[in-house]
Every structure is written in C-alpha cells, then in structure tokens.
Amino acid sequence: MPHTSTAVEIRELSSPTDLQQLTHVFDDVWHPDPGNRPVSVDMLRALSHAGNYVAGAYVGDRLAGGSVGFFAAPVGRSLHSHITGVSRVGRGHNVGHALKMHQREWAVARGLQTITWTFDPLVARNAYFNLTKLGAVPLAYHRDFYGELADELAGGDESDRLLVSWSLDSSAPEAPTDTADDLLRVGARLGIDVVADEPHPVTDIGSDSVVIIPVPRDIEAMRRTHAVAAARWRIALRAALAPLLGPAGTERTTRFLRSGHYVVTPDGD
CATH class of the missing domain: 3.40.630.30 (Gcn5-related N-acetyltransferase (GNAT))
Known part of the structure; x- marks a missing residue:
C-alpha cells in the first residue's frame, strides 16, 4: 500500500x-x-x-x-x-x-x-x-x-x-513548553555539569529529583573534529543517564527538549 x-x-x-x-x-x-x-x-x-x-x-x-x-x-x-x-x-x-x-x-x-x-x-x-x-x-x-x-x-x-x-495506540505528545532553565529554577538537578567545555557527570542526585541532562548540539561533527571531547561526552552521558533507566528503583518519565536536554522525572511529579 x-x-x-x-x-x-x-x-x-x-x-x-x-x-x-x-x-x-x-x-x-x-x-x-x-x-x-x-x-x-x-x-x-x-x-x-x-x-x-x-x-x-x-x-x-x-x-x-x-x-x-x-x-x-x-x-x-x-x-x-x-x-x-x-x-x-x-x-x-x-x-x-x-x-x-x-x-x-x-x-x-x-x-x-x-x-x-x-x-x-x-x-x-x-x-x-x-x-x-x-x-x-x-x-x-x-x-x-x-x-x-x-x-x-x-x-x-x-x-x-x-x-x-x-x-501504536498512542497519539503524538504535545511538545514541551518548559525550558531547562525553568526546571532548574524550581529545583531540578543537572545530571551533567559542563566546566570549561568538559562534561562531568553529577552522582549525588536523589531518586526523587527531576534531572536535566544536556548533550552536544552536533555530536557527529564533534567526532570528526574533536574525537577526544566526543568520547568524554559518551562516558559522561552513560554515567548520568544509564542509572536512571535501569530496571530497579523509581519509575521515571523521560522527555527531550529542543534545546538539547533530557528531562528525567520521577513518575507522579
């Protein structure tokens, strides 16, 4: 068809x-x-x-x-x-x-x-x-x-x-209107802190927190021009995001903002 x-x-x-x-x-x-x-x-x-x-x-x-x-x-x-x-x-x-x-x-x-x-x-x-x-x-x-x-x-x-x-029985979601800055102002935590262009995963985040995790705008271009920096982002994202999606612990909802941020929220918040 x-x-x-x-x-x-x-x-x-x-x-x-x-x-x-x-x-x-x-x-x-x-x-x-x-x-x-x-x-x-x-x-x-x-x-x-x-x-x-x-x-x-x-x-x-x-x-x-x-x-x-x-x-x-x-x-x-x-x-x-x-x-x-x-x-x-x-x-x-x-x-x-x-x-x-x-x-x-x-x-x-x-x-x-x-x-x-x-x-x-x-x-x-x-x-x-x-x-x-x-x-x-x-x-x-x-x-x-x-x-x-x-x-x-x-x-x-x-x-x-x-x-x-x-x-397949769900409809397309509404695009989020909040921003990473909006969420941080009301208590969300950064899962990756970027210092001098280097990503550092944050590990002391409670299971009841909303977590904001940034990623590069264009990781594929970064891999071509700055391979070491791209590899650091892989390690940082793995450390920040993987534990939030494991089978154990609090169930969470994950969204992605157009600004390039994952938003991981405990269900019910």
Whole structure:
C-alpha cells in the first residue's frame, strides 16, 4: 500500500535491484567500512520474503531513504525497527517522519501493538524526533550495544544505544513548553555539569529529583573534529543517564527538549 506525504512516496521493496539501491542509500548515510555494512542485499531479500518490513522512500523517482524492521518478541505484538536512514536527496522533505508513519500503519494493519528501536542517545536531533515528536518511551540504556561499527558517523566511539518503545495506540505528545532553565529554577538537578567545555557527570542526585541532562548540539561533527571531547561526552552521558533507566528503583518519565536536554522525572511529579 503506497503511502504519500507531500512529495514523498513510501513503497515496500522486495526485488534485488531495489534492495541494492537501498543499501546504497544506507551507505550514503553512514559511510560504513565496506566489510561491515549495516545490511546486505541478501539479508534484505530474506527479510522481505519472510514478510518483514522493508520499505523505501522516494522523492520523485529517486530513492531517498529507507527503513528495515522485523517481527520481535513478544510474538504477534511487536516490530523491531532495525535501521532507518535518509540520504542527502531526502533532506528537507520530512522523509524520516513519512517512513515512521508508514511503518506505524504497516504494523497496525498486522495487529501489532508496539514498535521498538534503538538510537544513539548522544544524537540530539534523533532524541528530539523519537521522544518528543513521535512519543517513543525509553526502556533501557545499553552500553556498546553493537560493538565496533566502523562507520563515519560513529567514528571510533562505542555504540551505546537507548532502546525505546512506541505504542501504536498512542497519539503524538504535545511538545514541551518548559525550558531547562525553568526546571532548574524550581529545583531540578543537572545530571551533567559542563566546566570549561568538559562534561562531568553529577552522582549525588536523589531518586526523587527531576534531572536535566544536556548533550552536544552536533555530536557527529564533534567526532570528526574533536574525537577526544566526543568520547568524554559518551562516558559522561552513560554515567548520568544509564542509572536512571535501569530496571530497579523509581519509575521515571523521560522527555527531550529542543534545546538539547533530557528531562528525567520521577513518575507522579
């Protein structure tokens, strides 16, 4: 079922030719080591043939993005979205949003209840898109989830990931109107203190506190120009955010502000 959003058309892909083009799109996004590409044509063909989600986004007649997902546990209830990327051709066309909406419709049509995926919690634009625009909910923080990725976006950094779940019967949340400064004025605590451009995790925070955790505006650019500084941010965010998303302790709600801050709030506050 084609799904069109403005100038973007989403199509399910299955032919080897189309799947080859999709791998080129992913190469354009991640610039991976040729020996460690995100997905291969044969794997995409197998996933598509077995009834999983393999889709491409076209701007005009050009493939500009794509998404790949597979059925996950619990059986019959969840889709895991493994990879979604938008090439330079798709920028400015809301391709990423169109892909997620199509993926949602696809999953609902098959009686599924949730879509899960992982993303790098240091990438601010992805955190805002996933948590604020879509309303996905963080489930866990995973340290070095994929091991070494060897692609240009990751650089030499460890592949920490935030696992999120998107309920398919929920509506998009309202964008937060408060700011980090507003919250700090009424008692929130900083989870990372930035001193002389260096991030330092704050560890003496009570479990009943609202925690504000900043991330860099563009960690991917920082990895290209200041790799050591980027690695320090990875360590600091891991120390500040991971304990708040563990299975034990107070249940919390996590939001992300456009200013580049996680807001982690004890449920009930």
